[in-house]
Amino acid sequence: MRYRRVPDETVRRMPLYLRGVRILSEKGQGSICSKSLADCLGISAWQIRKDFSYFGDFGKPGVGYDVAMLESRINKILNLGCGHNVVLVGAGNLGSAILSFNGFRQYGFNIIAAFDRDAKKIGKKKGPVVIEDVSRIARMEKKGVDLGIIAVPVSAAQEIADALTAIGVKGILNFAPVRISVPKKVKIVSIDIAVELARLPYYMVSSQSQGVVE
Amino acid sequence: MRYRRVPDETVRRMPLYLRGVRILSEKGQGSICSKSLADCLGISAWQIRKDFSYFGDFGKPGVGYDVAMLESRINKILNLGCGHNVVLVGAGNLGSAILSFNGFRQYGFNIIAAFDRDAKKIGKKKGPVVIEDVSRIARMEKKGVDLGIIAVPVSAAQEIADALTAIGVKGILNFAPVRISVPKKVKIVSIDIAVELARLPYYMVSSQSQGVVE
DNA sequence: GTATGTGAAGAGGTTCACAGCA
DNA sequence: TGCTGTGAACCTCTTCACATAC
Structure with a gap:
């Protein structure tokens, strides 16, 4: 993970990811992969992984993302959650x-x-x-x-x-x-x-x- | 003027130009230049001229754009106006x-x-x-x-x-x-x-x- | 095998510089 | 001189391919 400017378009999509994570979370899934989030939002799985990569490692290869962790991580990035x-x-x-x-x-x-x-x-x-x-x-x-x-x-x-x-x-x-x-x-x-x-x-x-x- | 695909971003901005043209039109200006439209909307003058260029020639060099013509031209491009x-x-x-x-x-x-x-x-x-x-x-x-x-x-x-x-x-x-x-x-x-x-x-x-x- | 993370390639869009016209 | 229209350069973002980790 090197220094890198976060594209504006990535910032624009982050709240959308939060929306998607919550939709999938309500369906009872504890872990999701980039593909399922992609299908839910109509964004490519590559795009999602690339966007996340600007902020560090989010998931486990071969497994996916822990829903609760993902939600709190995006909340923190977006400076939400604190109210x-x-x-x-x-x-x-x-x-x-x-x-x-x-x-x-x-x-x-x-x-x-x-x-x-x-x-x-x-x-x-x-x-x-x-x-x-x-x-x-x-x-x-x-x-x-x-x-x-x-x-x-x-x-x-x-x-x-x-x-x-x-x-x-x-x-x-x-x-x-x-x-x-x-x-x-x-x-x-x-x-x-x-x-x-x-x-x-x-x-x-x-x-x-x-x-x-x- | 050669064949060219119109960028989505250009299409997105076209209605905004219509908004700007009307604001300047209400101020009584019969003719406007790309710079004044740019200042009104917070978009660069280059961007505006480039966007217009996808649809042919709109203005007169050294003079600018006729407001009435510009409005009807954008209306036609956007397929508006007919209701x-x-x-x-x-x-x-x-x-x-x-x-x-x-x-x-x-x-x-x-x-x-x-x-x-x-x-x-x-x-x-x-x-x-x-x-x-x-x-x-x-x-x-x-x-x-x-x-x-x-x-x-x-x-x-x-x-x-x-x-x-x-x-x-x-x-x-x-x-x-x-x-x-x-x-x-x-x-x-x-x-x-x-x-x-x-x-x-x-x-x-x-x-x-x-x-x-x- | 499965899914992530990322450098590299490829598109797409913006900015620039300037030719051309009024 | 003033302003448009546009090829070219530049930059940003997206897509891809694959190395890596589970």
């Missing part, structure tokens, strides 16, 4: 859905506060929290908030990103369809739902998949 | 948010029906449609449905994907955190919100970004 406090900004349709979503818990995320600008929403309980006014984001500074989720309209996204950065958030999951600028130390992952949907029709026309022919 | 009928399955928190979301319209998508398994939801109007029982998906067969959105729990996702495939859907946007299998002619784009959030903590620990050192 992370998350705040959400924007309690509209999408924000409300996120507050009611319990899929974050299995990765150790706790949404500890939610904010909105709309006075009509302030004070209402949604999911695990009561909606507060956005002006109160600054009060979260000493609460150990690691991550923020932006689910506000485009026009407010940058301002909210600035407010989240100010309270020391290290990562932002952004649903607003706009580029937001933050200091380099803050990592942004953006999900633009409409843009994702918008690339599907391209593949409906087979001739286009080969581009231009002179 | 696509979409059905949504799963009217829970996320599904409801999607039904209330109007960001799809600017890409020419119309959600023409929504389905759920929960009897309590059937018959209720949400956004532009009335929720129907999932058993009625089959009736959409001759309605010209191009795309489907899956917002159901993991346990139902594959079954719904099969039902959508059966009515002739050509593409699926899947929010269920599970791999689903469909015929090759059906294109799937998956968004796993928890998995996206789960890779953020990795970047909070700077030492990990270099992997293992022997």
Whole structure:
């Protein structure tokens, strides 16, 4: 095992492996091989072994991977498991859905506060929290908030990103369809739902998949 | 301009360019250069010109791109603009948010029906449609449905994907955190919100970004 | 025999440098 | 001069083949 930079694509796949390990774990398997994880996720077995190899030895040749060990190892690599406090900004349709979503818990995320600008929403309980006014984001500074989720309209996204950065958030999951600028130390992952949907029709026309022919 | 396969990454970025063109268009610019689009989206100008080059000549050297032409050109490449009928399955928190979301319209998508398994939801109007029982998906067969959105729990996702495939859907946007299998002619784009959030903590620990050192 | 871990080869994508046109 | 379009160089990531360990 030599020094080696971990590809971004590998980091992107690691949480997926965690998902797969848990699916196979629930089926009662104590040990799995790269092939079964590959089948479960639709990723090649080579790819999985290569990805794991960036972080050291995970399995036993001829046997496979111990499920419990694999899960805790990936959790540690991804810096999950210890638990992370998350705040959400924007309690509209999408924000409300996120507050009611319990899929974050299995990765150790706790949404500890939610904010909105709309006075009509302030004070209402949604999911695990009561909606507060956005002006109160600054009060979260000493609460150990690691991550923020932006689910506000485009026009407010940058301002909210600035407010989240100010309270020391290290990562932002952004649903607003706009580029937001933050200091380099803050990592942004953006999900633009409409843009994702918008690339599907391209593949409906087979001739286009080969581009231009002179 | 020679024959050339269009990279998947290019296709992924094309809808983003459309988003950028519209932002700049609203600012009243009739003509834009690759640099201004690059600044707007956080992508390099070279990358943009290269991506466009796969589809032929878009702009005028020394001048830039005509905004209206660029928009209609990208629309045509992506097979958007002509309008696509979409059905949504799963009217829970996320599904409801999607039904209330109007960001799809600017890409020419119309959600023409929504389905759920929960009897309590059937018959209720949400956004532009009335929720129907999932058993009625089959009736959409001759309605010209191009795309489907899956917002159901993991346990139902594959079954719904099969039902959508059966009515002739050509593409699926899947929010269920599970791999689903469909015929090759059906294109799937998956968004796993928890998995996206789960890779953020990795970047909070700077030492990990270099992997293992022997 | 079976499955991992990894150097090397091969694809795929990005960046560069510059030719060509307005 | 300014900006596009593109071959070539460069880099990253994926796939392969096989040595190694159980």
